Amino acid sequence: xxxxxxxxxxxxxxxxxxxxxxxxxxxxxxxxxxxxxxxxxxxxxxxxxxxxxxxxxxxxxxxxxxxxxxxxxxxxxxxxxxxxxxxxxxxxxxxxxxxxxxxxxxxxxxxxxxxxxxxxxxxxxxxxxxxxxxxxxxxxxxxxxxxxxxxxxxxxxxxxxxxxxxxxxxxxxxxxxxxxxxxxxxxxxxxxxxxxxxxxxxxxxxxxxxxxxxxxxxxxxxxxxxxxxxxxxxxxxxxxxxxxxxxxxxxxxxxxxxxxxxxxxxxxxxxxxxxxxxxxxxxxxxxxxxxxxxxxxxxxxxxxxxxxxxxxxxxxxxxxxxxx
Amino acid sequence: xxxxxxxxxxxxxxxxxxxxxxxxxxxxxxxxxxxxxxxxxxxxxxxxxxxxxxxxxxxxxxxxxxxxxxxxxxxxxxxxxxxxxxxxxxxxxxxxxxxxxxxxxxxxxxxxxxxxxxxxxxxxxxxxxxxxxxxxxxxxxxxxxxxxxxxxxxxxxxxxxxxxxxxxxxxxxxxxxxxxxxxxxxxxxxxxxxxxxxxxxxxxxxxxxxxxxxxxxxxxxxxxxxxxxxxxxxxxxxxxxxxxxxxxxxxxxxxxxxxxxxxxxxxxxxxxxxxxxxxxx
Numbered sequence: 001x002x003x004x005x006x007x008x009x010x011x012x013x014x015x016x017x018x019x020x021x022x023x024x025x026x027x028x029x030x031x032x033x034x035x036x037x038x039x040x041x042x043x044x045x046x047x048x049x050x051x052x053x054x055x056x057x058x059x060x061x062x063x064x065x066x067x068x069x070x071x072x073x074x075x076x077x078x079x080x081x082x083x084x085x086x087x088x089x090x091x092x093x094x095x096x097x098x099x100x101x102x103x104x105x106x107x108x109x110x111x112x113x114x115x116x117x118x119x120x121x122x123x124x125x126x127x128x129x130x131x132x133x134x135x136x137x138x139x140x141x142x143x144x145x146x147x148x149x150x151x152x153x154x155x156x157x158x159x160x161x162x163x164x165x166x167x168x169x170x171x172x173x174x175x176x177x178x179x180x181x182x183x184x185x186x187x188x189x190x191x192x193x194x195x196x197x198x199x200x201x202x203x204x205x206x207x208x209x210x211x212x213x214x215x216x217x218x219x220x221x222x223x224x225x226x227x228x229x230x231x232x233x234x235x236x237x238x239x240x241x242x243x244x245x246x247x248x249x250x251x252x253x254x255x256x257x258x259x260x261x262x263x264x265x266x267x268x269x270x271x272x273x274x275x276x277x278x279x280x281x282x283x284x285x286x287x288x289x290x291x292x293x294x295x296x297x298x299x300x301x302x303x304x305x306x307x308x309x310x311x312x313x314x315x316x317x318x319x320x321x322x323x324x
Numbered sequence: 325x326x327x328x329x330x331x332x333x334x335x336x337x338x339x340x341x342x343x344x345x346x347x348x349x350x351x352x353x354x355x356x357x358x359x360x361x362x363x364x365x366x367x368x369x370x371x372x373x374x375x376x377x378x379x380x381x382x383x384x385x386x387x388x389x390x391x392x393x394x395x396x397x398x399x400x401x402x403x404x405x406x407x408x409x410x411x412x413x414x415x416x417x418x419x420x421x422x423x424x425x426x427x428x429x430x431x432x433x434x435x436x437x438x439x440x441x442x443x444x445x446x447x448x449x450x451x452x453x454x455x456x457x458x459x460x461x462x463x464x465x466x467x468x469x470x471x472x473x474x475x476x477x478x479x480x481x482x483x484x485x486x487x488x489x490x491x492x493x494x495x496x497x498x499x500x501x502x503x504x505x506x507x508x509x510x511x512x513x514x515x516x517x518x519x520x521x522x523x524x525x526x527x528x529x530x531x532x533x534x535x536x537x538x539x540x541x542x543x544x545x546x547x548x549x550x551x552x553x554x555x556x557x558x559x560x561x562x563x564x565x566x567x568x569x570x571x572x573x574x575x576x577x578x579x580x581x582x583x584x585x586x587x588x589x590x591x592x593x594x595x596x597x598x599x600x601x602x603x604x605x
Contacts, residue, residue, distance in 0.1 A: 039420045039421070039422060039506065040422045040423060041420070041422070041506050042416035042417075042420035042421070042422035042425065043416070043422055043423075043424075044416075045412035045413060045415050045416035045420075045506075046412065046413050046416045046417070046422075046425075046428065048409050048412060049406075049409035049410060049412055049413040049432075049477045049480075049481060050413065050428065050432065050477075052406075052409060052470070052473045052474040052477055053432060053435060053474045053477045053478065054474075055470075055474065056443075056447070056470050056471040056473070056474030056475070057435060057438060057440070057443055057471070057474045057475055057478075058431075059446075060442075060443035060444075060445075060446040060447050060450070060471075061438075061442055061443055063446035063450070064442050064443065064445055064446055067445060067446065074449070116342075120338060120339070120342065123334075123335050123338060124335060124339075132339075134343075135339045135340075135342075135343045136595060137591060138343035138344075138346045138347050139342065139343060139346050140346075140594065140595060141346055141347060141350065141587070142346055142349075142350075143594075144531055144535075144583055144584075144587055144594065145350065145535070145580050145583065145584075146534070146535035146537065146554045146557075146579060146580065146583070147535065147537055147554075148535075148537050148554040148555075148557050148558050148561075148576075148579065149353075149554070149557065149576045149577075149579050149580045150349070151561075152353060152557065152561055152572055152573065152575075152576035153349040153350055153352065153353040153576060154349055155561075155565070156352060156353050156356055156569065156573060157348075157349050157352055159569075161365075161366035161367065162352075162366075162367070163348075163352050163367060163368050163369070165367075166366065166367030166368060167367075167368075197345070197346070197349065200342070200346075201342075201346050204342070205595065250437065254437055254439075257439070258439060258440075258441055260441060260537070260538050261537040261538065264537075264538075264541075264558075265537075265558055265561070279441040279538075282441065282442075282445075283444075283538075283542075286444075286445050286448075287448075287542065292445060292449075295445055296445050299439075299441060299442035299445060300442065302439055302441065302442060303439045303442040306437065306439045307437070307439075310437045
């Protein structure tokens with residue numbers, strides 16, 4: 001961002017999202033404090049819901065951590081082994097590869113969709129788009145379909161005789177046609193593309209909604225300053241969308257790391273482990289290989305990675321970046 | 325001027341292209357489903373006439389009457405119970421302050437980024453022999469309902485809290501001065517206005533629950549009569565795809581159909597819920 005873009009650049013932060021000044025922060029704090037008078041009767045309303053949450057999500061997670069300290073086949077007695085499962089995990093090539101695969105999937109599930117979303121949003125902010133609701137209906141659709149159904153649809157799209165290969169042959173690229181999900185090299189990127197398909201619409205709709213909250217005076221100012229499309233994007237649109245981009249990154253990255261349904265129902269980790277992801281490997285260890293303690297260790301590591309990444313993205317991206 | 329029009333046309337072109345991209349995979353499997361095995365379909369498989377035999381075959385062979393029944397029971401129960409619970413938690417966090425609320429609320433919010441995969445192993449073993457009660461919940465609806473209520477309460481709390489915080493405080497205070505109890509305020513003053521918010525939450529929870537797969541795979545695989553529609557689809561696809569892909573395609577369309585219908589009629593709830601849910605985080 002050059003000095004020229006300065007005024008627009010600084011002004012493009014509605015809601016004081018990035019102004020880290022102390023007074024502002026205290027103001028936000030105070031607002032946070034405000035809701036409601038002290039009434040311990042609140043507990044009465046919180047307890048039932050909290051009980052379900054604690055019993056069926058928090059407690060099982062802690063229980064998983066506990067299991068991870070044992071060698072257990074799920075049937076006979078558990079043997080306490082301390083951190084042995086973790087020592088095994090860090091030298092387990094299959095597990096390491098499964099996390100590398102997840103890293104590749106993050107590129108497809110998070111980085112590419114966010115980039116596409118931003119580019120399209122930039123194109124859209126230059127003028128009003130009529131009938132965006134219609135496009136929104138279509139773009140949002142992949143979000144709502146069950147992973148199992150998505151897997152069936154894409155298994156057909158990628159099929160040796162499916163639409164993709166037919167399309168390639170039609171335009172004279174028959175030489176690269178192949179059964180994509182069975183291909184040693186292409187299976188993982190192919191699954192990644194499914195993730196891109198699932199998430200790009202969400203990113204786009206999220207960003208377009210975010211842009212509408214940016215005061216149009218900022219765009220007018222940028223245009224008066226003679227900013228072109230590119231400058232306008234970096235000076236006004238991108239800073240204004242910080243919160244949305246951050247949230248999109250967190251959600252899609254977590255999606256990429258979890259990604260069980262689609263992998264299980266397309267390749268089940270194959271061919272030859274090329275699409276094995278941590279959740280799949282955890283499932284195999286727990287329910288196919290009867291290595292329950294080890295599976296619990298994998299689950300624990302996965303949970304720590306997810307919480308860790310979310311914390312990092314939120315920390316790096318935002319000092320209270322939300323504007324809502 | 326003409327450059328502007330050209331640019332505008334380009335924008336619509338790009339939007340249209342991406343919209344088609346978003347719909348196409350679903351459309352392609354619908355096309356495939358509208359054939360029968362002997363058509364030996366390849367490529368784009370645009371149907372030339374309405375052939376529904378694959379749907380009929382998939383419905384009976386894949387036992388989807390059972391799958392739909394299970395999915396409806398589970399999704400409806402989870403939706404209703406978690407809505408009631410979330411209205412309670414959202415009301416408390418949104419309008420009251422009580423000892424420990426600052427600690428408990430972030431813990432519940434954690435559920436929004438929770439790796440639920442990491443909970444299935446203990447759920448599987450604990451449901452076989454529930455501690456203290458010594459009953460076996462594996463292969464029952466309860467095995468799917470209970471954990472998913474727990475998962476839905478996070479989003480529900482977050483969502484309803486945002487709603488209750490946005491209602492004017494004067495409304496609550498006036499009712500209290502009139503001597504209304506905390507429950508009276510909720511029931512007579514706030515809930516009548518909360519209907520759209522509750523609706524949005526319910527629609528989203530229903531869809532998430534309907535689509536759930538891993539819990540079903542782990543917790544009810546052993547009982548055919550409790551399998552959910554997505555689990556049934558997964559098994560059916562594994563057994564049938566090599567023999568007849570058109571039937572698998574038809575089954576997939578069937579499983580997606582209720583959600584697509586809900587989406588078409590209640591679209592604004594989806595968009596509003598998912599956007600607000602994402603932004604307000």
